[in-house]
Amino acid sequence: MKTLFVEMRIDSLVKKLLKSEITSKERKVLSGVLEQDLTKKRFVKEKLYEEFQVSSEDYEEAFAHFEKAIQQQEKKRGVRKLFLVKGVAASVVMLLGFVFMYRATQTSTAYNTSGTNAVKDIILTTPNGEQRVLQPGEIGDTKVRDLIAEAIIGNANSEALSTIYVPKGMTYKMKLADGTLVHLNADSELKFPIAFGINTRKVDVRGEAFFEVVTNKKKPFIVGMGALETKVYGTKFNVSNYNTNHINEITLVEGSVGVTDTVSGKEIKIVPNEMYSWDKTSKSSTIEKVDINDKISWIKGAVVFKNSTLAEMIPVIERKFDIKVAVLDTEINSKKFSGKLTVNTVEELQAILEAMKIFRCQYYANNKRLVIKPM
Numbered sequence: 001m002k003t004l005f006v007e008m009r010i011d012s013l014v015k016k017l018l019k020s021e022i023t024s025k026e027r028k029v030l031s032g033v034l035e036q037d038l039t040k041k042r043f044v045k046e047k048l049y050e051e052f053q054v055s056s057e058d059y060e061e062a063f064a065h066f067e068k069a070i071q072q073q074e075k076k077r078g079v080r081k082l083f084l085v086k087g088v089a090a091s092v093v094m095l096l097g098f099v100f101m102y103r104a105t106q107t108s109t110a111y112n113t114s115g116t117n118a119v120k121d122i123i124l125t126t127p128n129g130e131q132r133v134l135q136p137g138e139i140g141d142t143k144v145r146d147l148i149a150e151a152i153i154g155n156a157n158s159e160a161l162s163t164i165y166v167p168k169g170m171t172y173k174m175k176l177a178d179g180t181l182v183h184l185n186a187d188s189e190l191k192f193p194i195a196f197g198i199n200t201r202k203v204d205v206r207g208e209a210f211f212e213v214v215t216n217k218k219k220p221f222i223v224g225m226g227a228l229e230t231k232v233y234g235t236k237f238n239v240s241n242y243n244t245n246h247i248n249e250i251t252l253v254e255g256s257v258g259v260t261d262t263v264s265g266k267e268i269k270i271v272p273n274e275m276y277s278w279d280k281t282s283k284s285s286t287i288e289k290v291d292i293n294d295k296i297s298w299i300k301g302a303v304v305f306k307n308s309t310l311a312e313m314i315p316v317i318e319r320k321f322d323i324k325v326a327v328l329d330t331e332i333n334s335k336k337f338s339g340k341l342t343v344n345t346v347e348e349l350q351a352i353l354e355a356m357k358i359f360r361c362q363y364y365a366n367n368k369r370l371v372i373k374p375m
Helices: 002-018 024-036 038-052 056-075 077-083 090-104 141-151 310-321 330-334 346-355
Strands: 122-125 131-134 161-166 172-175 181-184 188-193 201-212 221-225 228-232 236-241 247-254 257-261 267-270 274-279 284-289 303-309 324-327 336-341 359-364 369-374
Touching: 002 024, 161 172, 181 188, 221 236, 228 236, 228 247, 247 257, 257 274, 267 274, 267 284, 303 310, 310 324, 310 330, 310 336, 310 346, 310 369, 324 330, 330 369, 346 359, 346 369
Parallel strands: 201 221, 324 369
Antiparallel strands: 122 131, 122 161, 161 188, 172 181, 181 201, 188 201, 201 236, 221 228, 228 257, 236 247, 247 274, 257 267, 274 284, 303 336, 359 369
16 A cells, blocks of 8 residues: 555656646655665656657666756756746656657668558569559469569569568568569568579568578579578578678578678588578677477467577567567566467567566557566
């Protein structure tokens, strides 16, 4: 009962702060909470997050500025008017201003993958720049090729590249000109020609894709992944090349592939049940045995985690469910988990996380944010 009363009192102070109705005495109490009691400090952070709902990585840095501002206000009563702007506490304005300034400095990509204007459709971009919406779930070989052909009539270059982008929360399956089947995971991009050249079959991937390559020993199939090229002749394999991950992965299911990096220029071959990993930072590679079923579980709508930290799990969860995840206490980011995630809704995900008795979760449907808090 006492804890509930204290939280209600703090909640009242936070609301007064936001409305610029807080007294000097009440400000001192709130400042003391931030300075001395970690549990109450966490409660204040949660209340502010509920108001602003920014991403966790932005919020941690922004909250540090907010905390410093409110403590300075307590020490400098003589300049109190400087901290009030149009009826809103300037420390809160500072918090928001910092967050939005921080966001504005982030690099943009060809597709908006977050926020209210995020791409929500599977987009085909033809060689002449036209964009068409594709339907999820279809094996769009004929439709995709017809759309591209329609867009490039009069252009004799059939090897010009088209692009398919699959947004978060979706997957897509299609056939290439040679019959090769490609499964594209969420937030992934494939660049490919409407027809392959005489000597090679080459595509480029950003994100994750699983290939079932049609055998043609005279015309190798090549997958470009930035600093890596994977050459195959007829095989099944998975590639992962997300910008959010500093590791690229090639996992072989059947056949044989050779992986070449642009640094050494050497080709390294792997066999089934092996995964080649390339560290983008150190420019080094490793090969290890893996469970193939775990690595390609995403094709059937599942995700497998093995001794993964919460921080490592978050980008995967965000892509699968098309949400943003905020962790209000970064200490829990290092906790490790193992298991298979087969659910398809955020509500089911929330129930699983809460069943662990480690987290409390709250989902804000209006801006698709899942907030994770320690128990």
